[in-house]
Amino acid sequence: MDDLTAIDSPVHRLHPLSKLVTTTIYIMVVVSFHKYDLSGLAAMILHPAVLFALGSIPPGICFYRMRYVMPLVCAVGLLNPFFDRTPMLVLGPLTLTGGIISMVTLMLKGILCLTASFLLAATTPVDSLCYALLQIHMPRMIVTLFLLTFRYVFVMLEEAAVMTEAYQLRAPGQKGIHYTAWGSFLGQLLLRSMDRAGELYESMLLRGFDGSFRYASGKKPGIRDILFPVLMITMFLVFRFNRVADLLGALVLRGV
Amino acid sequence: MIRLEHVSFEYESGCPVLDDLSFEIQEGEAVGLVGANGAGKSTLLRAMLGLLPCAGITVDDLPVVRENLSRIRKKLGYVLQNSDNQMFMPTVFEDIIFGPVNYGLSRQEAAQKAGEVMEQLGIQHLKDRYNHKISGGEKRMAAIGAVLSMDPEALLLDEPCSALDPCNRRRVIDLLNSLPVTKLVASHDLDMILDTCSRVILLSEGKVKADGPAYEILGSRKLMEDNHLELPLGWQSRGRTGNC
Ligand SMILES: Nc1ncnc2c1ncn2[C@@H]1O[C@H](COP(=O)(O)OP(=O)(O)O)[C@@H](O)[C@H]1O
């Protein structure tokens, strides 16, 4: 993640606050789409596509990093086709039921939200993000929790990697970790991560950390930082409500 | 500058780790804190920084209590025994400016300060490297840099040379000698203590076993061996070899 946030691109240079606002609204809009409005939702792919391109982030990395989460998100809608059998569209011998469409919509929503969050994280260092959160008056407590959670996830992964290596060096020819060792392995992992996390936090305190993220405060927002979210949000709203307008129009016409 | 009066401490488990310690470290003094593994050196340093609840310590006449912690921590720079736990920003540079910016310097000033410190330590090449992708010794040098950049009035170092190659070890020793600040170095690298400190406090099972001039204490074979240490290598065989 650090490698990605270090890239220098127009997207990376944007003010963290403007990216945070854009992403939040993007996610809200994506979630608000109607469950059958697949075509409207599909247009929302434009936003991540633009960010991948301008931010020089290879999309492959994004999907590789999220390979464990994606299936979970996609699994959410799997049952829909069995419950909702209203036929929506007939293509020759194929009948698309409402269930199938809502399943695809739900999956797409999940993927889009994940991708957007990933892009935010990949183009904005976490400390800057925290600073931005403070600026929109998020409670300090919550922002600090967010930062620490982010750091501790990495501490835990690192500890797990080290422990697995140490385990395997002394258990040659064994695949993975034998189930008899799971309990102590997990316990140790937790204790070690907690110790390390505690010391890391102390070390932040010793160097004057007081939850204000002054060190991450960058430049003042410029004209680009205002234009970007305004343009993007307008675009989202157009995609979102354009369809509604169509439908309204159709209703009115039918009524007449 | 740092005064201890009857300081005792035990972790929850019961047996005392620090046992009625009293001594004072004057401003500008360089003191070595020696003792076998588990003697309580790290615990003592952590107590001085207020990381452990522990009564009887004052720093510049400020008692180490919650209200004074931020002032005390600004005065004392602490280099942890394990640098992995000290570095938390993505890059070395960001880690080094973290402290100064928190204490009110602007980013430019902090960056300049960081530049100076990195040059002193000879780690300019690490500036934009990622903390999780550098070696243990490089990390240690960066951690020392992160503390020096805050211009502390006293340096508390916990095994500062334990991961360093001879060349970097020599560099740290020379740097410590060139800094006029108060120093408290916990280590069992006795040669290094001998090179940097004029006074030594020998800790054993949480008690001060000896306190006096470095040459006297480190030179006493009986004292050293009774406390699971040995004479500095330089005194065991003749002549020291060092070339950096
Ligand atoms: N978090 C802890 N909980 C309980 N006991 C501890 C903890 N940390 C250290 N100790 C014990 O305190 C004693 C002193 O440890 P420490 O100060 O780290 O020694 P050292 O002189 O090697 O730095 C050791 O016996 C150790 O087992």
Ligand SMILES: [Mg+2]
């Ligand atoms: Mg120690």
